[in-house]
Amino acid sequence: MVSGKVSKLNLWELVVAIILGLVEGLTEFAPVSSTGHMIIVDDILLKSKELFSPEVANTFKVCIQLGSILAVVIVMKDRFIDLLGLSRETDEEGNRLKLTQVIVGLLPAGVLGFLFEDYIDEYLFSVNTVIIALVAGAILLLVADWFRPARPKVETVDQITYKQAIGIGLFQCLSLWPGFSRSGSTISGGVLLGLSHRAASDFTFIMAVPIMLGASTISLIKNWDSFTLDALPFFIAGFVSAFIFALLSIRFFLKLINKIKLVPFAIYRIVLAVILYLIVS
Template identity: 40%
Template sequence: MDILTIFKALILGIIEGLTEFLPISSTGHLIVFGDLLNFNSNGKVFEIAIQLGAVLAVVFEYRQRFVHIAKNIGRDAAANRFVLNLAIAFIPAAVVGLIFRKAIKTYLFNPISVATALIIGGFIILWIEKRMATREPKVKTVDEMRPKDALAVGCAQILALIPGTSRSGSTIMGGMLWGIERKAATEFSFFLAVPMMIAATTWDIYKNWSLFTVNDIGLIIIGFLAAFGAGLLAVKALLKFVSSKNYVPFAYYRIAFGGLIWLTATMGWVKWS
């Protein structure tokens, strides 16, 4: 491994960790920056590793809650409802993803598609935040969520299959539009990331097991640790942020970032793949 490749792996790991839980699309950022950096490692294997690093950051941050749920499932009504809600929210995107995953990756995994989704998603966030400013949420905490609330969030998560849309963005905004309080929607999005990303990682490992080589181990470790550390910071910072502010700044970031990609493509400054 040369120093430049190590640096690229570190950068992409940090990008995955920071963007996975923000409503700005981690997949979109990895596609764009991976293209810019011309990252030549085994991309699929590396992507699997850093996604797992990011999701484990949520498990670590909420380790006490997950342990409590594991100990009390089957015996405590709140624990049972929490697991049921996660299962219900998990199903829609998982089913649609299995059916259309190949087509989506073939036609939409490119910087221009990402830029388009970023811009459209930015305007949708602005609209939802404006709409919610005059409405009182019906569900104030994750523990108050009912199965139909979880289903609404799960259906919104289907949009996240489009790169550039953002899994966290679609679930948080979908939850808020349904009537879930901003912080509660954000926390549920964090929790939902765990089964969703573990399932996706397991599937990718199964499909791409033959691609794993000893030569990838060093870069995988670097990217994994970078994603874990950045993810932990992102989770803590986002919860603190939404306690007193809204998602409007992220909407403007999406629009500006997507617009910049379109501008560079139109002007020929960057030859996007």
């Protein structure tokens, strides 16, 4: 299947779709870099671009992100209802996260991503740059845990200030470097700015929805010609797989993050970088 269209799918192609959905769902929201995992699992091991055209394979990777987005919306549905002004509930102190705070957090990376998209695509999407980003991101995770305030100033995301929101948004700019990890940069930034690990994770996941939805929509529009009805089973299998595993991983991560903090993820990233280096060297 080397053309831009996909013909009748066989069982292996559906297995590839499910595996890639699993990788996307498990790694998209943890601070471990979904890009690094996709390079190892797909570009090196499964090689979906040899099963399909590069256009179809790339469009598929965008499509399965929508499954991960849906998982976040379901897990945090009450929070999004609040942000849209459809609930009047407040916490015990009368606070509630505001939509404007989320927008403030999104602006820095949104502006830089728009200005430097072509440069990032041309110069930063390589195995070597991803390996460096994995290590650099691991260092940031370690710094966040070692130099965080002794006691968090913000225990829940409802207590976040506009200053902290813009600060986390600036840290998120690091995630424009493929392999650095959006979750890793924003959670680390939040922790350094005085948020608890859980509050930083909640804010990160909330910001992820408009970011990923916007990026996925733009990419799908650009590559719409690669999407055909023949490809539908492949796309559906990956979407459902990403949704299910993202749903499980998000719930697990949010329960675990305040207990294990960030050091284990930093160690994992360094190990992943070494494995990736050994594979490609």
